[in-house]
Amino acid sequence: MNLSKLASVGVIALAGMAYACGGGSDTKSEETTTTTETAAPKKDMSFDEMHKDNPDYVDGLALVKESDCPSCHMVERKIVGPAYKDVAEKYESTDENIETLAKRVVEGNNGVWGQVPMPAHPGLSEDDAKKMIKYILLLKK
Numbered sequence: 284m285n286l287s288k289l290a291s292v293g294v295i296a297l298a299g300m301a302y303a304c305g306g307g308s309d310t311k312s313e314e315t316t317t318t319t320e321t322a323a324p325k326k327d328m329s330f331d332e333m334h335k336d337n338p339d340y341v342d343g344l345a346l347v348k349e350s351d352c353p354s355c356h357m358v359e360r361k362i363v364g365p366a367y368k369d370v371a372e373k374y375e376s377t378d379e380n381i382e383t384l385a386k387r388v389v390e391g392n393n394g395v396w397g398q399v400p401m402p403a404h405p406g407l408s409e410d411d412a413k414k415m416i417k418y419i420l421l422l423k424k
């Protein structure tokens with residue numbers, strides 16, 4: 284798409300309108316088509332793209348990456364622990380769920396997803412754990 288051409292068409296149309304009223308309808312329909320073309324459907328976007336401006340996502344992801352979580356968890360697929368997207372599907376992102384899940388990460392837990400326990404993370408603050416959970420619970424479409 285030639286943007287500079289589009290822009291100059293707009294300028295000419297505007298200039299035309301200043302002389303003779305009512306000449307702007309062509310420009311309008313052109314604008315509408317352009318907007319529809321560029322709006323990408325949500326399901327085709329990666330989570331990174333969807334939430335790139337959301338500090339909960341960005342901060343939580345950074346903390347998860349620094350910690351040992353990736354050795355047992357992946358976003359799309361179960362390894363030792365459940366896939367984050369399955370966790371996101373199971374729990375609404377409410378304050379109560381965030382608090383419960385953060386506690387389970389810090390203290391360790393078992394019996395929700397199977398027989399394998401998640402070890403405790405005593406070095407992790409509950410605040411950081413909450414940020415990680417907020418990020419995990421955003422991983423659904």
Ligand code: HEC
Nearest residue numbers: 350351352355363364392393394395396397399400401415
């Ligand atoms: C040694 C492997 C291991 C590590 C490391 C690990 N997890 Fe887990 N995680 C598990 C297992 C196994 C489960 C399922 C436990 C269960 O069934 O209750 C689980 C469950 C979870 C759940 C769901 C809890 C629930 O009650 O539904 C969350 C959220 C979670 N982990 C987040 C994390 C985060 C965040 C980290 C990093 C700080 C982390 N895990 C590190 C193995 C691990």
